[in-house]
């Protein structure tokens with residue numbers, strides 16, 4: 548495993564991190580989740596990314612990881628960097644969502660109970676709340692660190708201006724923002740285009756990319772139809788067959804051929820492409836099997852891109 552420094556902090560994160568959004572809830576047998584976690588840990592994937600609401604049902608992924616940690620990894624706690632988040636809908640009523648002090652602190656307490664942990668390494672505000680005063684949200688994050696419930700703070704999906712305000716506030720309060728989490732992949736380059744990526748680097752924060760494989764589209768998964776065990780077939784909550792337009796399939800096929808010329812799978816090339824940006828600390832991959840996860844590590848074998856290769860990839864994508 549390659550470990551990258553997270554911004555200007557003391558923390559090193561693995562180039563590949565493991566996400567718990569899918570494959571850790573009611574729809575997946577516990578043994579399958581356990582095999583993925585064990586394979587990840589054995590491969591040096593020390594960073595696990597969760598949220599209060601990952602499931603289904605909300606909370607299920609934290610409960611499952613809590614059990615796996617207790618059963619299998621209790622003596623390895625200090626080798627792991629565990630993140631969770633709050634701010635999306637979690638429980639009914641006025642305090643179950645968004646980014647008030649009330650929601651963030653109560654939600655983290657619930658997460659710690661489900662994870663059976665005394666603290667998480669990283670706690671995120673999962674989305675920007677346009678109504679709650681920013682100072683209320685940010686001071687709650689600072690106080691969470693001071694209370695020892697999280698070692699570091701991150702923000703996810705915040706618009707640029709609010710993120711820059713957060714970087715300044717958190718630094719002034721001696722709790723610098725460790726990391727920004729945003730969607731970045733070959734099909735969604737918004738953080739590059741809108742300066743979110745560079746702003747994080749300028750502030751000394753790392754950047755971690757979620758859905759780096761566009762939920763499986765940037766792999767060989769859908770080249771020949773929709774497999775019965777794929778996300779589109781068995782858990783289409785956030786990705787369904789409408790995403791597989793003929794045009795998109797053509798682009799995926801062209802990218803797949805181009806990756807083959809580089810001696811890589813499409814998934815490995817898609818991850819390497821994200822990681823070749825110097826501001827990127829890590830990519831959070833999802834995996835439905837240990838084999839898938841381990842195949843993704845191949846991205847580290849051919850991490851460089853020539854200018855001609857980058858132009859060729861841009862050309863394929865811009866033809867969509």
Ligand SMILES: NC(=O)c1ccc[n+]([C@@H]2O[C@H](COP(=O)([O-])OP(=O)(O)OC[C@H]3O[C@@H](n4cnc5c(N)ncnc54)[C@H](OP(=O)(O)O)[C@@H]3O)[C@@H](O)[C@H]2O)c1
Nearest residue numbers: 566567568757758759760761762763766777778832833835
């Ligand atoms: N901050 C946020 O708001 C936010 C939002 C979304 C996600 N996230 C984080 O990012 C993590 C990753 O998101 P994601 O699950 O969408 O990531 P992804 O890596 O883009 O997609 C994962 C899916 O791709 C397929 N896949 C992975 N490796 C493959 C391979 N080698 N060959 C073929 N198919 C492969 C699998 O699909 P199949 O299931 O079909 O096998 C897998 O479930 C989440 O778990 C979560 O931690 C954060």
